[in-house]
Amino acid sequence: MPPAVSGKYKQLLVVLVLNFSLSPFFDGMFGELLSSALLLYTLIVIVRTFSMRQQLLQLYLGIAISAFGLQTGLRLGWFSAEVLFLAVLIQVVYGIYLGVAVYLILRDILLCQQVTVDTIRGSICVYLLIGFIWAFLYGIVASLDAQAFSTSILNATSSYGEIIYFSFVTLTTLGYGDILPVSPIARMLANLEAIVGQLYPSILIAILVSNYTAEKLK
Template sequence: MFREKFLSNLYTQLLTVLIFLAIASSFISNSLGKVILSFILVVFIYIIIHSLVSHKKIYQFAYLSLAVLTLSSQILIETQPEFLGRPFLIIIVGIINLSFLGLAIYIIGKKISQTERVTDDILKGGICIYFLLGIWFGFWYDMIYYLDKTSFYIISFNEQPVYFQPIYYSFVTLTTLGYGDIVPVSRIAKNSAVLEATLGVLYVAISVSRLVSLFISDEINRRN
């Protein structure tokens, strides 16, 4: 009974967690808080993917291993900052994080595209992918920045300390808002920003619009 209820509101719960983490991250700056937020994100995404591929044990094991590596790398980064001074390790951690989120986006996107009926929960699943894309690119920008800190130009306002905020920059780029306080400088940073902005526009215009259209059509047919 509980499993059926959980599965019927899978993406609603994921969206709730993603929104909570987005709000909580605005008030948490210490290492322990960041580790806790990372733990919540990794564990909940793993639970979602585990539910979606419950019939494939090898996928479950592989994704569990990836989840453990992702969480371990986040803890290592927060507790051992000097770790980020080694380019090879930065690339390894980046690949782990990007693979964990990228696989989640792929599995969720595939499940949503294969659904025969677009429910309210499926619609929220489409929104979840949008959030996850923003986080994925945030990890990507973080890796670029730590490999070459000249890849981005950060403008200081009111003489406040300046820090690179990859998730903030990612969502500003994804939504094509572009405040201009963080500017891509290197070629890879510029190309990544263009790619993300393009994906952000096309995803909303095509995928989300399609889901909304199917959801409305289904609601009309159901009421008739």
């Protein structure tokens, strides 16, 4: 298989880091809209990272733009009658969207015969995407059960600053204890994320080192 295109994941990594770093500052209506716009741009960058057929590309972009439109309308108060349903639907769409991206990037990394700087960038992108995926999973749980966590980390129209913070604290197994999962589903998700956060780096590093060693021995 040909080596990965140089710089393939560079822009995606930059956008993900910006999304992660700026999330605590997106307060108020204007901040929430900026957060949504940055998330949409992240999804567009993800689509552009991979080679897809034109029809599939248009479908993927259409789903992202539709989810963004619904989220924007929800935060502007246009859909007051179906707030809970739309909040859950939007987070499900985003979660699946990012899940597909994780699968595609991992497949690309594992099938690549050359370990390059961009391979490392792609693996970091996957790690960050895992944190965002779990944030949406926590958001779904919090939307359906307001008592799922010890403090309110999300409501139907809030930004994702608190929930992203909790997700990455769990992913890295820091566990500060300021936010605690209370419901059985929330605890199960937190346990799974902590396990993934431990296994992913160790397994991926072993695979990359193995591929690098095999390449050197040729």
